[in-house]
Amino acid sequence: MQSFKGEVTSHYLAESAKLFSSIKEASYEKMFIASGHTVLDLGCGSGIDVITLVDRVGPGGQVVGLxxxxxMLKKGSQNCLDANLMSNYLFVQGSADQLPFKSDLFASCRSERLFMHLSQPDQTLSELLRVTEPSGHIVIVDTDWASLSIDTTLPGTERTLSNYRISHVLKNGYSGRSLYRQFKSLDISNIKIEVIPIYLTDVDLFYFISLQNAIEQQALADRVISEKELSYWRNEMELAAQNGSFYCSVNIVIVSGQKPN
Ligand SMILES: C[S@@+](CC[C@H](N)C(=O)[O-])C[C@H]1O[C@@H](n2cnc3c(N)ncnc32)[C@H](O)[C@@H]1O
Incomplete structure (x- = not known):
């Protein structure tokens, strides 16, 4: 069995964008986009944010999605064609560790739900700083997975699965809570933090959005949790679904700042 590392599909991104709409909006505002700007969406996936950003930069600007x-990029191009966008967008295949752009190119850069997947997050933030123009804005959105809290009578199992996600599935599971430290260490100016909590009472939506089923199956395969423990856990989740009493919450962290002059 191939090991699960939190990979998502374009269908997942389209569905999760509905839940993240106000978070996305908050991140765009922090980019301080003006007509004619050239901006970057790093880890752009299927281009959902590229489409909105094209509208914000206007005909004289350009949006680059990497x-x-x-x-994902092919899906992004198709989504832009379907949205009848003009040609002021560009999809680039590349690695977040080494951005294929010249320095000081972008008026602002954003990245959403990428940093949790990075093995070298400091290197990526340095690269974002390099390609942003002086005084330009950098905005990072990520989940603080350690804040995931599920109402359960089995808190030990809940913690085991949560710790497994953070430490063994994701490359940078503590990304949300470490963004501020990362920004400080690069002397980024005017750092602002916004924490937006999400709560869910629909267990199916929780399993879909958090990829919980894949986490549980991988934890079982890795013998982090026994079949018996998982069966108790699943029974409890099913009972909560039947009773309509399921509850969980998690914090989404947005850290933004400006490249010093
Ligand atoms: C959870 S998705 C988020 C996509 C998009 N930001 C959104 O909110 O719809 C994470 C994206 O990061 C990309 N990704 C992960 N690691 C990457 C890396 N090292 N370099 C570039 N892209 C990466 C994945 O392919 C995926 O499209």
Missing amino acids: DHDID
Whole structure:
């Protein structure tokens, strides 16, 4: 069995964008986009944010979306064609570790739900700083997975699964809570933090959005949790679904700042 590392599909991104709409909006505001700007969406996936940003930069601007997954980029191009966008967008295949752009190119850069997947997050933030123009804005959105809290009578199992996600599935599971430290260490100016809590009472939506089923199956395969423990856990989740009493919450962290002059 191939080990699960938190990979998502374009269908997942389209569905999760509905839940993240106000968070996305908050991140765009922090980019201080003006007509004619050239901006970057790093880890752009299927281009959902590229489409909105094209509208914000206007006909004289340009939006660049970078991702390492060619299938996501193909989907992004198709989504832009379907949205009848003009040609002021560009999808680039590349790695977040080494951005294929000249320095000081972008008026602002954003990245959403990428940093949790990075093995070298400091290197990526340095690269973002390099390609942003002086005084330009950098905005990073990520989940603080350690804040995931699920109402359960089995808190030990809940913690085991949560710690497994953070420490063994994601490359940078503590990304949300470490963004501020990362920004400080690079002397980024005017750092602002916004924490937006999400709560869910629909267990199916929780399993879909958090990829919980894949986490549980991988934890079982890695013998982090026994079949018996998982069965108790699943029974409890099913009972909560039947009773309509399921509850969980998690914090989304947005850290933004400006490249010093
Ligand atoms: C959870 S998705 C978020 C996509 C998009 N930001 C959104 O909110 O719809 C994470 C994206 O980061 C990309 N990604 C992960 N690691 C990457 C890396 N090292 N370099 C470039 N892209 C990467 C994945 O291919 C995926 O499209």
